[in-house]
Amino acid sequence: MKLSAEQLATFDEQGYIFFPNCFSEDEIALLRAEADNILKLDRPEVWREKTGAPRTAFAAHTFSPVFELLARHPRLIEPLRQLFGEDVYVHQFKLNAKAAFEGDVWQWHQDYGTWQRDDGMPAPRAMNIAVFLDEVMPINGPLLLIPKSHKQGVFDAGHDKSTTSYPLWTLDKDTVTKLASAAADGSGVGIVAPTGKPGSVLMFHGNLVHASPPNITPYPRKIVYLTLCAVSNHITKFTRPAFIAHRDFTPIVPAEDDALREYARAHRVAAE
Ligand SMILES: O=C(O)CCC(=O)C(=O)O
Numbered sequence: 001m002k003l004s005a006e007q008l009a010t011f012d013e014q015g016y017i018f019f020p021n022c023f024s025e026d027e028i029a030l031l032r033a034e035a036d037n038i039l040k041l042d043r044p045e046v047w048r049e050k051t052g053a054p055r056t057a058f059a060a061h062t063f064s065p066v067f068e069l070l071a072r073h074p075r076l077i078e079p080l081r082q083l084f085g086e087d088v089y090v091h092q093f094k095l096n097a098k099a100a101f102e103g104d105v106w107q108w109h110q111d112y113g114t115w116q117r118d119d120g121m122p123a124p125r126a127m128n129i130a131v132f133l134d135e136v137m138p139i140n141g142p143l144l145l146i147p148k149s150h151k152q153g154v155f156d157a158g159h160d161k162s163t164t165s166y167p168l169w170t171l172d173k174d175t176v177t178k179l180a181s182a183a184a185d186g187s188g189v190g191i192v193a194p195t196g197k198p199g200s201v202l203m204f205h206g207n208l209v210h211a212s213p214p215n216i217t218p219y220p221r222k223i224v225y226l227t228l229c230a231v232s233n234h235i236t237k238f239t240r241p242a243f244i245a246h247r248d249f250t251p252i253v254p255a256e257d258d259a260l261r262e263y264a265r266a267h268r269v270a271a272e
Pocket residue numbers: 094096098106111141142143210211212223225
C-alpha cells in the first residue's frame with residue numbers, strides 16, 4: 001500500500017489518515033478469533049482494567065503466529081517505510097480490548113510524549129498504525145483525535161499512574177481546551193472520531209493529541225495498534241518491560257500481502 005501525494009499532504013496537514021476496509025472480512029475473522037483467545041490468557045502481557053476486564057494485550061506478535069504475520073503485513077509496513085524513508089522495527093504492539101460495558105478511558109495524550117520520556121526515543125519518527133477488529137462506532141469508545149495538534153511538538157504532561165491500570169503521560173484540560181478550540185476557529189476541525197467497519201486502518205502521527213472515552217455499550221471495540229519506529233531512531237532508555245517497549249531493533253521483513261488468507265486456508269485445511 002503506497003501513499004499517494006495527496007495522502008501524504010493530508011497526513012502532513014491533519015496528522016492522520018484513515019483507510020476504510022483495508023483488510024477483508026476473512027482476514028479480520030482470523031484476527032478477531034485470535035484476539036478473543038489472547039484476551040482470555042493469564043500472562044504478564046495481558047493487562048486488565050480495574051474491574052478485571054481485559055484492557056491491553058502487549059506483544060501478541062511475539063507469541064501468536066497470526067499477530068506475528070499482522071506485525072509484518074505490507075499494508076501496514078509499507079506506508080511507514082515510505083514516510084520515514086528507511087526501514088522500521090516494532091517498538092510496541094498492543095491489542096486494546098475496550099471491552100463491552102467495562103472498557104475504560106484513555107486520557108488525552110501524545111504517544112511520542114511517552115516514548116520520549118520513558119523510552120528515550122530521539123525523535124517523533126515512530127507512529128501507530130491501527131487496525132479495527134470490531135466496528136468502531138461513535139458510541140463504543142472510539143479514538144478521539146485533535147487534527148493538526150501534531151504540529152506543536154511535545155506538550156507538558158503529568159504522569160498519570162492512577163486513573164487507569166496503565167500509566168500514561170497525560171495532558172491537562174487547559175492544553176486540550178486550547179488545542180480543540182484553536183482547531184475549531186478555522187485552523188482545524190476541533191475533535192474528530194474516525195469510525196468504520198472492521199478492517200479499517202488508521203495511521204496517526206506520534207505527536208497527534210488523542211484519547212478515548214469508556215465503552216458503556218454492549219459492543220466491544222477491539223483495535224490493534226502496531227507502533228513502528230524508524231530503525232535509526234531506536235530507543236535509548238530501557239525503563240519499561242521489553243514486552244511494552246521492545247529492544248529488538250531488527251528491520252521488519254514484510255510478509256506477503258495474502259499471508260493472513262494463506263494462514264487461514266492452511267489451518268482450515270489442517271483442521272478438516
Ligand atoms: O485504544 C484506545 O482507545 C486508545 C489507545 C491509545 O491512545 C494509545 O495506545 O496510545
